[in-house]
Amino acid sequence: MASVEPAASDAGEWDAAARARYLSEVMADIDAEVRRRRASGDLPAGLERELDEMFLEFSPVGLHGRARLRETLALVDGSAYVDVAVPVASNKAVGSLVKRTIRKSMGWYIGFIVHQIVKFAWAVSRMFHVVVDRVELLEAAVETERTPELPPSAVPVTDPGTAWWSSEAVAALTGVRGRVLHAECGDGALLDALVAAGVDAYGVDPSEAAIEPAVDRGLDVRAESLLDHLAVVADEALSGVVLSGSVQWLHPNQRDRLVGLITERLALDGVLVLHSATPESWTATTAHLISDLAPGRPLHAGTWAHLLSEQGFGPATVRDGGHDTTLGRVDPAVPEAAVINAAIDAVNSRLLGPDEYLLVAVRER
Amino acid sequence: MNALHQFVPALLPRDATGDHTLALRDTLRGAGWESDIYVEAAHDELQGEATSFEEYPARARAGDVLLYQMGTASPVAEFLLGRPETLVLDYHNITPGSFYEGWEDHTAETVTRARRQVAALAPRASLGIADSSFNAAELSRLGCRATAVVPILVALDPDGPEVDPDVRRRLAADHGEATVLLFVGRLSPNKSQHRLVEALWLFRRWYDPGARLHLVGPAVTPTYVAAVFSLAEELGLSGAVRHGEDLSPGELAAWYADADVFVCLSEHEGFCIPLLEAMQAGLPVVAYGAGAVSETVGDAGLVIPSARPSVVAAAVDRVRTDSALARHLVGAGHRRLEAFSMVRTRDRFIEVLTPLAGHRGVT
Numbered sequence: 001m002a003s004v005e006p007a008a009s010d011a012g013e014w015d016a017a018a019r020a021r022y023l024s025e026v027m028a029d030i031d032a033e034v035r036r037r038r039a040s041g042d043l044p045a046g047l048e049r050e051l052d053e054m055f056l057e058f059s060p061v062g063l064h065g066r067a068r069l070r071e072t073l074a075l076v077d078g079s080a081y082v083d084v085a086v087p088v089a090s091n092k093a094v095g096s097l098v099k100r101t102i103r104k105s106m107g108w109y110i111g112f113i114v115h116q117i118v119k120f121a122w123a124v125s126r127m128f129h130v131v132v133d134r135v136e137l138l139e140a141a142v143e144t145e146r147t148p149e150l151p152p153s154a155v156p157v158t159d160p161g162t163a164w165w166s167s168e169a170v171a172a173l174t175g176v177r178g179r180v181l182h183a184e185c186g187d188g189a190l191l192d193a194l195v196a197a198g199v200d201a202y203g204v205d206p207s208e209a210a211i212e213p214a215v216d217r218g219l220d221v222r223a224e225s226l227l228d229h230l231a232v233v234a235d236e237a238l239s240g241v242v243l244s245g246s247v248q249w250l251h252p253n254q255r256d257r258l259v260g261l262i263t264e265r266l267a268l269d270g271v272l273v274l275h276s277a278t279p280e281s282w283t284a285t286t287a288h289l290i291s292d293l294a295p296g297r298p299l300h301a302g303t304w305a306h307l308l309s310e311q312g313f314g315p316a317t318v319r320d321g322g323h324d325t326t327l328g329r330v331d332p333a334v335p336e337a338a339v340i341n342a343a344i345d346a347v348n349s350r351l352l353g354p355d356e357y358l359l360v361a362v363r364e365r
Numbered sequence: 366m367n368a369l370h371q372f373v374p375a376l377l378p379r380d381a382t383g384d385h386t387l388a389l390r391d392t393l394r395g396a397g398w399e400s401d402i403y404v405e406a407a408h409d410e411l412q413g414e415a416t417s418f419e420e421y422p423a424r425a426r427a428g429d430v431l432l433y434q435m436g437t438a439s440p441v442a443e444f445l446l447g448r449p450e451t452l453v454l455d456y457h458n459i460t461p462g463s464f465y466e467g468w469e470d471h472t473a474e475t476v477t478r479a480r481r482q483v484a485a486l487a488p489r490a491s492l493g494i495a496d497s498s499f500n501a502a503e504l505s506r507l508g509c510r511a512t513a514v515v516p517i518l519v520a521l522d523p524d525g526p527e528v529d530p531d532v533r534r535r536l537a538a539d540h541g542e543a544t545v546l547l548f549v550g551r552l553s554p555n556k557s558q559h560r561l562v563e564a565l566w567l568f569r570r571w572y573d574p575g576a577r578l579h580l581v582g583p584a585v586t587p588t589y590v591a592a593v594f595s596l597a598e599e600l601g602l603s604g605a606v607r608h609g610e611d612l613s614p615g616e617l618a619a620w621y622a623d624a625d626v627f628v629c630l631s632e633h634e635g636f637c638i639p640l641l642e643a644m645q646a647g648l649p650v651v652a653y654g655a656g657a658v659s660e661t662v663g664d665a666g667l668v669i670p671s672a673r674p675s676v677v678a679a680a681v682d683r684v685r686t687d688s689a690l691a692r693h694l695v696g697a698g699h700r701r702l703e704a705f706s707m708v709r710t711r712d713r714f715i716e717v718l719t720p721l722a723g724h725r726g727v728t
Binding site for chain 2: 016019020022023026027029030031033034037038042043048051052054055057058059060179208215220222223224228232233234237
């Protein structure tokens with residue numbers, strides 16, 4: 001053992017580096033001691049593994065599974081066999097004779113019982129095999145129906161604080177008493193406007209990076225998905241909810257869940273404000289990566305109004321806005337003007353027009 | 366007046382979380398805050414100290430800050446998720462369910478549920494207080510946007526509790542001059558008491574054939590406890606491994622005083638108060654550096670990089686035979702305790718909580 005004893009009797013006088021160096025030297029000595037023991041044969045290779053394996057003999061079946069289903073099942077199969085050949089070895093000669101006699105005389109009885117136990121164990125094992133087969137099939141089926149996730153960079157950063165609908169949303173919520181939630185609040189621009197108007201507003205957004213500026217400004221924002229958040233908020237705890245961002249292209253099942261949760265979490269007379277792109281503009285103008293991989297599509301304002309009325313919301317007010325892509329009609333004096341304008345009207349009504357809308361509805365029952 | 370109310374699943378006497386909760390309440394009240402304790406259940410001895418969490422909504426006031434002492438799965442967590450007040454988490458860690466799988470599946474399920482509750486609460490909390498950087502990092506990974514490391518409020522009187530002389534005498538008579546390794550903590554898979562048994566076997570083979578292992582703590586996982594003692598029996602250590610539980614402070618002090626080395630081989634620890642108790646008792650510490658152990662020990666113990674029996678045995682022998690090293694570790698231990706003193710920790714709590722008093726979440 002190397003001499004590493006401290007030079008000073010009072011180790012408290014040492015600085016942190018000296019203490020760390022001292023302990024490091026001690027550890028090096030310990031390591032050398034273990035190597036020496038190994039080299040001398042005191043620590044045979046595999047001894048420590050054997051100790052661990054010995055402990056595993058006393059561990060429950062399937063412990064290492066942290067084990068997978070199949071491995072655990074194999075352990076069950078291996079334990080399902082019961083040996084009727086009781087050991088008869090003994091330190092005393094007469095002991096062995098007695099044991100052998102008992103085994104022989106009781107053999108028919110033990111054998112009968114064991115036969116039934118083994119039969120039962122194999123039936124149980126068989127049942128587990130069937131269950132595991134089914135589980136694996138289900139897992140495979142679920143995997144094939146998995147919705148691909150959009151890369152975070154594909155989701156456009158919105159700035160609802162300066163958007164055309166910001167003032168409309170603030171007006172709809174001003175005077176509301178109680179907490180107002182903004183879903184997908186991003187950098188908190190709309191929250192700023194709401195708070196400035198005296199609204200007790202907070203926000204959630206699944207992107208931690210997106211809310212950083214809001215956190216820095218001391219706003220009450222949380223990195224959380226809207227559905228996860230609403231799932232745990234108490235019933236009727238909210239007085240207003242603003243929906244914006246990717247909630248407009250939720251999977252239909254998630255959208256239905258969202259409508260149900262909002263209805264439960266909003267107090268009576270609570271206000272829902274929803275900003276969305278129109279389906280037409282979304283298809284025409286959204287990056288292909290988003291429109292192809294998105295689990296759902298935006299709804300028309302009338303469809304939202306219908307869904308909400310079925311949940312007890314009053315008549316929705318809808319305001320169109322955003323970029324108006326409506327084509328102007330040609331001068332009637334132009335040759336074939338009637339035909340051209342009819343075509344323009346058809347295109348306008350089906351594909352063009354204001355590309356966004358803001359819907360406001362109040363929960364009445 | 367600032368108001369911070371604590372919520373805790375169970376308020377128990379002589380329990381680390383219970384003592385911490387009461388001490389924090391007294392600290393806050395001492396600093397002029399309004400502070401009460403709300404619980405799912407309270408021990409009979411502490412009924413007067415707490416109120417049912419279900420009564421809180423009727424008492425809620427604008428500007429309240431709610432602090433949750435995370436310990437186990439509880440409806441209190443679900444309740445707090447639904448509350449709009451500013452939320453603070455005080456996190457002492459929860460053992461991952463994987464440690465209990467196979468041993469006690471219902472416990473694995475319970476702790477997994479508790480960890481899911483932490484994951485749900487973390488992004489909602491305005492502040493996560495953790496008693497170690499290890500725990501703080503876990504909170505951050507779960508989405509807690511601000512964390513602070515503040516040790517648990519634990520009374521560590523340098524003189525320690527008075528040793529029960531009868532217990533001390535009985536223990537000494539049992540093992541004579543043999544080396545005694547001690548570990549204090551509940552007997553459960555994450556504490557790896559089976560590795561201590563393996564290390565004892567090798568230590569006896571190499572250094573001291575009469576050495577003993579004393580395990581103190583509640584036997585909370587019976588299947589694991591049975592396996593540990595079966596291993597001891599298989600290795601011929603039946604009489605060399607002794608278990609103590611339900612000890613009074615004086616009795617526990619006697620077990621500490623009787624031991625030669627405190628050895629911790631836990632695979633998962635969020636803080637580990639017994640390490641500090643060992644330092645308080647003047648015991649040199651040998652500990653496997655998993656979880657928050659290295660952080661709690663600092664340079665006041667021999668932190669080993671592996672829990673292999675050979676390394677543990679060699680480390681224990683070095684501490685046992687190198688009196689200068691043992692003296693160094695004991696001295697460093699006493700200095701280390703200063704970092705966890707009640708006065709210092711109380712001040713730190715007030716320091717991190719004060720900014721939240723102005724962060725009003727309710728109208």
